[in-house]
Amino acid sequence: MISFTTNRKRVHEICDYLIEHKINMPWSCPTASAWIWRIMKTLLKMRKAGCYRVALGVESGVPEDPGYHRQEDHSEQIVETVNNCNKVGIKTMAFIMLGIWARQRRTMRETIEFAGR
Numbered sequence: 045m046i047s048f049t050t051n052r053k054r055v056h057e058i059c060d061y062l063i064e065h066k067i068n069m070p071w072s073c074p075t076a077s078a079w080i081w082r083i084m085k086t087l088l089k090m091r092k093a094g095c096y097r098v099a100l101g102v103e104s105g106v107p108e109d110p111g112y113h114r115q116e117d118h119s120e121q122i123v124e125t126v127n128n129c130n131k132v133g134i135k136t137m138a139f140i141m142l143g144i145w146a147r148q149r150r151t152m153r154e155t156i157e158f159a160g161r
Contacts, residue, residue, distance in 0.1 A: 047074055047075050047076045047101070048073035049073070049076065049098075050076070052083070055086060055090065056086065056089060058093070059090055059092070059095075060089075062093040063093050067094070068094065069094050070094050070095075070096045071095055071096070072097035072099065073090075073098055074098070074099045074100075074101065074139075075098045075100060075101070076101055084131075087128055087132045087134060088132050091133050091134050095134055096133075096134065096135060097134060097135040097136065097137060098134055098136055098137075099136075099137045099139060100122060100125060100126070100136055100137070100139065101138075102122055102138040102139060102140050102158075102159070119158065122138075123161060138159055140155055140156075
């Protein structure tokens, strides 16, 4: 997944342009939750520039899930990202992978429960 927020400097440039030129256009973007979780300044600027939703690449809420591709458990970062987005008025959605052959029913259920947090 290509993440809009990969290059933080570019995100600020785009947001500054939208704000400066008074381009009142609602927009959303995909992002990596591990990147954006502590960057309140960027979230605030994105909101001011018209961002109403970010789509987070979550994959799974269960680190021991055979389909989990991350080296570390980012579940708390994901929760903090959602909370921070809520604080600035940005809605969130998550990209979650279910039904991969290696996944067990338990991990699928736990991922769905995690998404409901």
